[in-house]
Amino acid sequence: MIKKLRLIACSILIGSTGFAQEVEFTEYELENGLNVILHQDNTAPVVTVGVMYHVGAKDEAEGRSGFAHFFEHLLFEGTENIERGKWFDIVAANGGSNNANTTQDRTYYYETFPSNNLELGLWMESERMLHPVINKIGVDTQNEVVKEEKRSRIDNAPYGKIIYGTGINKYVFNKHPYKNSVIGTMEDLDAAELDEFKSFFKRYYGPNNATLVVAGNIEMEETKKMIKNYFGEIPVGPEVKRVDIKEDPITETITATEYDSNIQIPAKLFVYRTPSMIEKDAYVLDMISSILTDGKSSRMYKKMVDEEKTALQVLAFPRSQEDYGTYVMGALALGETSLDTLATSMDQEIAKLQNELISEKEYQKLQNKFENRFVNSNSSIQGIASSLATYSVLYGDTDLINEEIEIYRNITREDIKRVANEYLKENQRLELDYLPESAKE
Structure with a gap:
């Protein structure tokens, strides 16, 4: 029987946002x-x-x-x-x-x-x-x-x-x-x-x-x-064989069109295949999402919604999964804006990440956001229970409930540039036109 005990050693000062206590837990096996x-x-x-x-x-x-x-x-x-x-x-x-x-x-x-x-x-x-x-x-x-x-x-x-x-x-x-x-x-x-x-x-x-x-x-x-x-008396089930299927790398741009009878506003999407949720680069991509579309001061929002007025809405988010993830970027067209125009603007923002380090000011703001998210992540008993289960089952490390913030803290500006270059490549993505059903006519 394996036991782990996390003791509350102290309260951690999280910048100027408040305090977060370690989550105490005991883990063992029947x-x-x-x-x-x-x-x-x-x-x-x-x-x-x-x-x-x-x-x-x-x-x-x-x-x-x-x-x-x-x-x-x-x-x-x-x-x-x-x-x-x-x-x-x-x-x-x-x-x-x-x-x-x-x-x-x-x-x-x-x-x-x-x-x-x-x-x-x-x-x-x-x-x-x-x-x-x-x-x-x-x-x-x-x-x-x-x-x-x-x-x-x-x-x-x-x-x-x-x-x-x-x-x-x-x-x-x-x-x-x-x-x-x-x-x-x-x-x-x-x-x-x-x-x-x-x-x-x-x-x-x-x-x-x-x-x-x-x-x-x-x-x-x-x-x-x-x-x-x-x-304790529930019988052991059969040994579970885990999925172990490797995908070939995407080396050429995939283009596709999907139609939706429930929409009137078309969207342009870039979708990339990304590494497992347990990899550091998956955390870096999470930070890149915040840089691009988290709030009105984010890069894509300021450029495409405020300044160019080409997009009604922008989005960028990772779907973290156990074996592979996906990374989705997109924008909804405003007025008569073409999807090609949206694609050009998104590519320009990707290129900035690939060619320039984000500023120290932007980096500190990013760190503050993730520190604040950490403080609020386990604010309910129900949320703590879910987090403990997730870290144990999918990450194989229940201690991450307390230690995951250190992964974000250790992400550098250079990491952000490196990951943008490694995963957000044009020849490694799906380019999807998401159109109203009426566009078929």
């Missing part, structure tokens, strides 16, 4: 492989119980996209001891709230309760892990729920293909399952047999592929006893 992280904070009578499974959309079989996201819904259907359709009623009746979310790399379920209902939260998550009811009525019901979610969030939402990556990833990835969207296709889900859903659960939802986080107003030894009682 005999069945369940990773457990405990964080005690008795300042408020609340507790969050979360379970993160190391399974996401990238783990799905070819032709069965959407399974991981589908399970995000399906595992609320009920268990052998929780009547179908009663999960949310039980949580609400006991003063709690709950939710779940899925990415390409993991699925996370959590409940937040008054702290006197900690045991209820542990029991419910152990029920979800030990013996959920997976039957035809549940699959059929959630199939309709997922279809409606797809319609509302992607099919009928302005710029939905950009927000959820369905109009982007298929161009940037050829081999890796990141080419598929998290929500998958309805054809794949409709074609799946009940036994395929049961097999997916057995393969990925064992304790040895999960991290349990309990954060909030808890007593440590009592909580450990309850965890052992509810989770």
Whole structure:
């Protein structure tokens, strides 16, 4: 059994923005492989119980996209001891709230309760892990729920293909399952047999592929006893084989056009494939995003929105993932501005980053922003629980909840220039024209 204990040594002065305390946690492993992280904070009578499974959309079989996201819904259907359709009623009746979310790399379920209902939260998550009811009525019901979610969030939402990556990833990835969207296709889900859903659960939802986080107003030894009682006897699942697919480098510009019936304003996008979220360069790209589009004083906003008045809105952001990331830059055209004009302006801003060091003043402002973000990043028990699980499962280093800020602090102006040159190359990107459906005519 491995234990880690982070002690609060002192409060860290964060420039002039305030103080941030280290997050104290204890981490250990049950005999069945369940990773457990405990964080005690008795300042408020609340507790969050979360379970993160190391399974996401990238783990799905070819032709069965959407399974991981589908399970995000399906595992609320009920268990052998929780009547179908009663999960949310039980949580609400006991003063709690709950939710779940899925990415390409993991699925996370959590409940937040008054702290006197900690045991209820542990029991419910152990029920979800030990013996959920997976039957035809549940699959059929959630199939309709997922279809409606797809319609509302992607099919009928302005710029939905950009927000959820369905109009982007298929161009940037050829081999890796990141080419598929998290929500998958309805054809794949409709074609799946009940036994395929049961097999997916057995393969990925064992304790040895999960991290349990309990954060909030808890007593440590009592909580450990309850965890052992509810989770200790759950059988070990099969060993999970991780996705290990390497993409060939992008060496020529990819051009594509996507149409959206929900928009009237066209957009120009540049999309680059970038390194894993655990790499330092992924953090540098995060900083580059702030330089380009974080606020009205950012470079692209000042140039394209304020001065040139060619863009209604600008965007630049990284999508950090476990194996590869993507970096998205874009602008929405103002008036009759051509997409070529937007592309030229964006390329000019990239060239500045590639050829000139940012000023010391801009660099200090950037550091202050990230220090402030660090201070605010763990302002709630629910947020701390999610962060602890994420750093453990995807980064393999739970200590990053306290130490990640040091990565940003150690990024130099030279790093920013180097990364812009290495990843933001014209021959390594997708150039996407995102147009109204009426532009087809």
